[in-house]
Amino acid sequence: MKAVLALADGRIFMGKAFGATGETSGEVVFNTAMSGYQEVLTDPSYKGQMVTMTYTQIGNTGINPEDIESNQLYLSGFIVREYLDCYSNWRATMSLDAYLKEHGVVGIQGIDTRALTRHLRDKGAQNGIISTIDFDPESLVKKARAIPSMSGLDLATGVTCAAPYHWTEGLWDLESGYPQVDRKDLKYKVVAYDFGIKLNILRCLVSAGCDVTVVPATFPAEAALAMNPDGIFLSNGPGDPEPMKEVIENIKQFVGKKPIFGICLGHQLLGLALGGRTIKLKFGNHGSNLPVMDMATRKVEITAQNHGFSVDILSLSHACKLGHENLNDQTVEGMGHKELPIFSVQHHPEASPGPHDSHYLFDRFVEMMEKFKK
Numbered sequence: 001m002k003a004v005l006a007l008a009d010g011r012i013f014m015g016k017a018f019g020a021t022g023e024t025s026g027e028v029v030f031n032t033a034m035s036g037y038q039e040v041l042t043d044p045s046y047k048g049q050m051v052t053m054t055y056t057q058i059g060n061t062g063i064n065p066e067d068i069e070s071n072q073l074y075l076s077g078f079i080v081r082e083y084l085d086c087y088s089n090w091r092a093t094m095s096l097d098a099y100l101k102e103h104g105v106v107g108i109q110g111i112d113t114r115a116l117t118r119h120l121r122d123k124g125a126q127n128g129i130i131s132t133i134d135f136d137p138e139s140l141v142k143k144a145r146a147i148p149s150m151s152g153l154d155l156a157t158g159v160t161c162a163a164p165y166h167w168t169e170g171l172w173d174l175e176s177g178y179p180q181v182d183r184k185d186l187k188y189k190v191v192a193y194d195f196g197i198k199l200n201i202l203r204c205l206v207s208a209g210c211d212v213t214v215v216p217a218t219f220p221a222e223a224a225l226a227m228n229p230d231g232i233f234l235s236n237g238p239g240d241p242e243p244m245k246e247v248i249e250n251i252k253q254f255v256g257k258k259p260i261f262g263i264c265l266g267h268q269l270l271g272l273a274l275g276g277r278t279i280k281l282k283f284g285n286h287g288s289n290l291p292v293m294d295m296a297t298r299k300v301e302i303t304a305q306n307h308g309f310s311v312d313i314l315s316l317s318h319a320c321k322l323g324h325e326n327l328n329d330q331t332v333e334g335m336g337h338k339e340l341p342i343f344s345v346q347h348h349p350e351a352s353p354g355p356h357d358s359h360y361l362f363d364r365f366v367e368m369m370e371k372f373k374k
């Protein structure tokens, strides 16, 4: 079946439908990971976006019940060069096409994703629409232009959990799969704010020794402090951090009282709570192969990333130092408070998908909590 991708600036790409059919829209971004499409599909931070994979063949490892980063697919469309229905992997239980159909996600294949990516790099990330029902370029471009911009959208409070819960599953292992850890064996009480949290972050926290209570995005700071946690964790999530005023006010309540660790959206929200500002990048960084330097050790790590916004570190010079830097585009990858036990990163130390180079950051959080206890 025919499908069309139209961008707001008028560029049209013709392709073939796969997954669900119909019409869908969102901000079009490119992801440079060579594997791990299932983790991309289930990452809540992609809400409101349509993702194109720069890797050319997608679908060949199928879908398995283990590599999920949430129980849903949050992105609004999936764009690939060549979809492969014939899959092979020892854990696979279904095809990508069937998975997208089951979750109602519209896909488009046969797209020159190299041309699309170059276009997005030159012109910047922009809104687009995929349709299997309307093939009129003029009408599609008009619809794409009517979609609200990602700037100014609070999407995280819409994907958070409904009520607090405990998480006790640790990191996956080839022999035993995902282990369940006894809460008695977990030494550090952590309250994790869920702005669309990826499951592997929770697993990394547990494997580092944290007894994790996940709470909704607007869970009051007083209630979190009443749990007497050793530390506060701020998760990744979709959308623009700037309009999340209630959450930002909440985070301010923890500053100076508890060690804080933030990842991605959590890092951006922390920057705003500390009095800084965030900016929208031209096309952001989405992939699992991005070099980052830890400014403290000057070690380079290859990281997973998924962000369109960034913290302006100069706006935080009163409170924070640059902690990590992206070696491709020099964007701020992390910061550390000059006096308080607070740090955060823009990239994803939990990977999923991606290399495990940055897992040490969970241990750094634990060390921070241990020192603060003393």
Ligand SMILES: NC(=O)CC[C@H](N)C(=O)O
Residues within 6 Å of the ligand: 045, 235, 236, 237, 238, 239, 240, 241, 263, 264, 265, 266, 306, 307, 308, 309, 310
């Ligand atoms: N992965 C994330 O947490 C993304 C944060 C934010 N939505 C951004 O695009 O920058």
